[in-house]
Amino acid sequence: MYGFFVFPGKNDSEKEVGLMHIPDGFLDVKTWASTGVASAAVLGWGLKKTRKMLTDKQVPLLGAVSAFIFAAQMVNFPIAGGTSGHLLGGVLAAVLFGPWAAMIIMSVILVLQCFIFLDGGITALGANILNMAVIAPLGGYYVYIFLKRVLKGRAGETAAVFIASLFSVVLAAAAASLELAVSGMAPLGITLTAMLIWHSLIGVGEGLITAAVVKYLERMGIGAGASADFGIAGGESVEK
Amino acid sequence: MKNKAVAVIVLALVVAALLSPWASSNPDGLEKTAEDLGFAEAAVEMLGAPIPDYVFPGIENERTAVAVAGITGTLLTFAVAVGIGKLVTGRNLNKQ
Numbered sequence: 001m002y003g004f005f006v007f008p009g010k011n012d013s014e015k016e017v018g019l020m021h022i023p024d025g026f027l028d029v030k031t032w033a034s035t036g037v038a039s040a041a042v043l044g045w046g047l048k049k050t051r052k053m054l055t056d057k058q059v060p061l062l063g064a065v066s067a068f069i070f071a072a073q074m075v076n077f078p079i080a081g082g083t084s085g086h087l088l089g090g091v092l093a094a095v096l097f098g099p100w101a102a103m104i105i106m107s108v109i110l111v112l113q114c115f116i117f118l119d120g121g122i123t124a125l126g127a128n129i130l131n132m133a134v135i136a137p138l139g140g141y142y143v144y145i146f147l148k149r150v151l152k153g154r155a156g157e158t159a160a161v162f163i164a165s166l167f168s169v170v171l172a173a174a175a176a177s178l179e180l181a182v183s184g185m186a187p188l189g190i191t192l193t194a195m196l197i198w199h200s201l202i203g204v205g206e207g208l209i210t211a212a213v214v215k216y217l218e219r220m221g222i223g224a225g226a227s228a229d230f231g232i233a234g235g236e237s238v239e240k
Numbered sequence: 241m242k243n244k245a246v247a248v249i250v251l252a253l254v255v256a257a258l259l260s261p262w263a264s265s266n267p268d269g270l271e272k273t274a275e276d277l278g279f280a281e282a283a284v285e286m287l288g289a290p291i292p293d294y295v296f297p298g299i300e301n302e303r304t305a306v307a308v309a310g311i312t313g314t315l316l317t318f319a320v321a322v323g324i325g326k327l328v329t330g331r332n333l334n335k336q
Binding site for chain 1: 269284
């Protein structure tokens with residue numbers, strides 16, 4: 001760990017990735033400490049759930065999808081107003097492996113981004129995990145499950161993925177706004193407004209990319225867990 | 241399942257190597273908000289990192305440096321996720 005001190009800091013020619021990775025200095029102690037404790041607790045619970053549902057045969061594909069989400073997160077796309085966003089991937093992971101395994105996938109990515117790539121603060125890691133590895137995949141997955149029941153057919157499935165992905169980004173941005181406001185960075189109302197404007201646009205990108213990738217993977221024979229409910233409704237999960 | 245994993249990892253490497261160097265460098269949603277609301281300067285840096293900002297150190301050409309960083313991160317993510325996945329499912333087998 002101490003070895004990291006010798007590594008270089010931010011480059012002048014910045015390659016921004018971000019999305020909503022909170023850096024060090026934005027959150028006060030009470031906020032980063034409490035989000036840290038909360039995300040550690042939820043992750044422990046997520047690991048337990050994952051242990052019950054994930055099979056060893058799924059592990060290589062889980063690793064590959066994690067790698068894909070990492071790579072896709074590097075590809076910022078421009079949105080309006082000189083701002084950019086990139087895929088978050090929480091709903092993509094949740095649709096393929098269930099929300100509990102998605103928490104683990106997203107946390108692995110966030111931890112590596114923090115310690116290897118200087119993306120997201122070390123003190124903000126708990127908040128970033130809570131927003132992007134817990135709230136986004138879990139919230140998005142519930143919307144996906146609900147919409148899949150309401151909207152029928154293949155078009156319905158695609159619409160469910162699109163809306164759930166958009167929602168997941170907006171939800172995570174709202175959580176980040178709350179943490180920033182509680183830390184006294186800016187009043188909640190204006191922080192929330194600004195964050196939600198940008199992230200609903202980014203969310204449209206999230207929805208389009210996730211829907212396209214889910215379709216593409218389906219054609220490769222990598223199912224969207226359509227028959228599995230990952231224990232959400234208390235039933236049995238993925239085919240073993 | 242293994243063949244599908246290989247196909248997805250190839251896809252990930254293509255994205256990392258060929259798309260990430262051309263990514264938009266506009267500020268992201270949070271940065272833009274922080275700039276507009278005047279708290280962007282509050283950001284501090286507590287630790288360095290081996291590959292800061294997805295630019296692999298020591299490579300002149302920035303797009304190449306980003307591509308190499310992307311490939312490194314993609315493989316690293318795969319390795320760590322598989323390691324954790326194995327730990328989790330391994331315990332699963334022991335319990336049954």
